[in-house]
Amino acid sequence: MRLVLSAVAGGAAFLMSAGCPTAPPPPPAPSAPTEDGNRDPTVTSPLGKTSGEPNGTFEDAIIAVFNVGGEADLWGTISETGDLDVYNLGGLMPSDHIVIDVDSGDSRLDSSIALFDARGRLVYANDDRSPTERRFLDSFIDFTIRRDSDPYYLVITHSAFADPGTFTGTYAIAITVTPGGDPPPPRGQILLLDFDGAVVDAPSLTQPLGMDPVIVDPLDAAAISPVYAGQTEALKQAIREGFEQNFARFDVTILTTDDPPPADESVVSTLVIGGFNPELFGIAENVDLYNLDACDDAIIFAESFNPHVFSFTPTIEELGVGIANVGSHEAGHLLGLNHVDDDTALMDDRSVADAFLADQEFKEAPLSTDLMDIGTQDAALLLYEIVGPYPGGTAPAVRRSRLRRTFVPGPSSSGTVYRRRMSKSLRTGRR
Ligand SMILES: [Ca+2]
Ligand SMILES: [Ca+2]
Ligand SMILES: [Ca+2]
Numbered sequence: 001m002r003l004v005l006s007a008v009a010g011g012a013a014f015l016m017s018a019g020c021p022t023a024p025p026p027p028p029a030p031s032a033p034t035e036d037g038n039r040d041p042t043v044t045s046p047l048g049k050t051s052g053e054p055n056g057t058f059e060d061a062i063i064a065v066f067n068v069g070g071e072a073d074l075w076g077t078i079s080e081t082g083d084l085d086v087y088n089l090g091g092l093m094p095s096d097h098i099v100i101d102v103d104s105g106d107s108r109l110d111s112s113i114a115l116f117d118a119r120g121r122l123v124y125a126n127d128d129r130s131p132t133e134r135r136f137l138d139s140f141i142d143f144t145i146r147r148d149s150d151p152y153y154l155v156i157t158h159s160a161f162a163d164p165g166t167f168t169g170t171y172a173i174a175i176t177v178t179p180g181g182d183p184p185p186p187r188g189q190i191l192l193l194d195f196d197g198a199v200v201d202a203p204s205l206t207q208p209l210g211m212d213p214v215i216v217d218p219l220d221a222a223a224i225s226p227v228y229a230g231q232t233e234a235l236k237q238a239i240r241e242g243f244e245q246n247f248a249r250f251d252v253t254i255l256t257t258d259d260p261p262p263a264d265e266s267v268v269s270t271l272v273i274g275g276f277n278p279e280l281f282g283i284a285e286n287v288d289l290y291n292l293d294a295c296d297d298a299i300i301f302a303e304s305f306n307p308h309v310f311s312f313t314p315t316i317e318e319l320g321v322g323i324a325n326v327g328s329h330e331a332g333h334l335l336g337l338n339h340v341d342d343d344t345a346l347m348d349d350r351s352v353a354d355a356f357l358a359d360q361e362f363k364e365a366p367l368s369t370d371l372m373d374i375g376t377q378d379a380a381l382l383l384y385e386i387v388g389p390y391p392g393g394t395a396p397a398v399r400r401s402r403l404r405r406t407f408v409p410g411p412s413s414s415g416t417v418y419r420r421r422m423s424k425s426l427r428t429g430r431r
């Protein structure tokens, strides 16, 4: 940009010396935005403001003005830590294909963006584009809309995982909306509960765990604690029932390694349940937005559920609920769900360990601030869009957990606060 400006200035000086300028030279384009908004400062909208702060809430959103070609060009500045810039993109309908391309240019901003519907519910999020691409810290979304909504909102901020010095800076956003896309229909999913041990060599799990391969021992109740000796079969049953309850509303089939092999291997994600990790209860290989890959893996370290991490010694049924809730959380990532902040939501990421011994659900809850400090994620709505509802019409009656023990928020007796770890590379979403 600076090269272009100096060329214009030099040209103007040459014309002046020739003595016959017919028009004044165009004003130099600024090399950085003076305020958040549409890149063309002359655009207006009857719907509201087209530039300026404050713009950190859905109510304060800047109207993004699209040309007849379905393109909008925005630019702005993440001016301080926690600055959110919200843009109103107008209405979008299923089959609209939207591409949102962030370019931080010369600035050091590590951007993070998310798309929300009119009710502030998350539709899609991206922090970094694929690590194999140039400018990979710049966010990018390429998505075919599933859900009618007017308006949609785009929020840009810095990554919660930004390095020092990359929390602020300028950005440009190019948005293109093209009609006539083909949103994929929901696709049912099989979750295979692997109780008989596994050697896991997927790099997306071996790298964050720092072990290659990861050897997971078979599920053994006595290895969790001697108080559970002889109860492995009861534990398997409780885990299975917990999964079935959590997924009862959706087209998700729960199988275990004690069942005959799945008929359709192409839609089987595996949850390996067993073994021990000193830091983790569970880990998923990615947040697979809209479940592009129906064959992902996660590990739930069953032996990490030793009674000392809770404020009481759970019964074998309570232990099964806890392992199933953590397993359903990891399965939620494999189906495309992000973290929220609500102890009663399965996708919560920072409960005390006691919280997941009680009922947790796929529900609407505020997004985790690790993702974005605005909006909600409606996990059930997303699962209906991704895997579809239970195909039989009314979901089968599933015995509710009898365990409605009220837990006391705060550190458990041992001070163990459960935080399902997720490294930045695991939460970028695009693969
Ligand atoms: Ca701003
Ligand atoms: Ca702002
Ligand atoms: Ca980023």
Ligand SMILES: [Ca+2]
Binding pocket: 269, 288, 291, 292, 293, 294, 295, 296, 334, 335, 336
């Ligand atoms: Ca998946």
Ligand SMILES: [Zn+2]
Binding pocket: 329, 330, 333, 339, 349, 420, 421, 422
């Ligand atoms: Zn998680």
